[in-house]
Amino acid sequence: MSQHPSLRVGGKIRKVRNVMKRYxxxxxxxxxxxxxxEKxxxxxxxxxxEV
Incomplete structure (x- = not known):
């Protein structure tokens, strides 16, 4: 099975993540x-x- 083009990371510019982890x-x-x-x-x- 081939990988969908949107899932490849290659040498492309990294996008801004729209969700942050809790920590x-x-x-x-x-x-x-x-x-x-304490809260x-x-x-x-x-x-x-922005990364």
């Missing part, structure tokens, strides 16, 4: 000081980090 969101919010250290539930929305 990435917590790291961004803590760095910005938007949540206390991990009810996280506010964040903009994706």
């Amino acid at each position: 990435e969101r917590i790291d961004v919010l803590r760095a910005d000081g938007r949540i206390p250290e 991990v539930l009810g996280l506010p929305k964040t903009k994706p980090v």
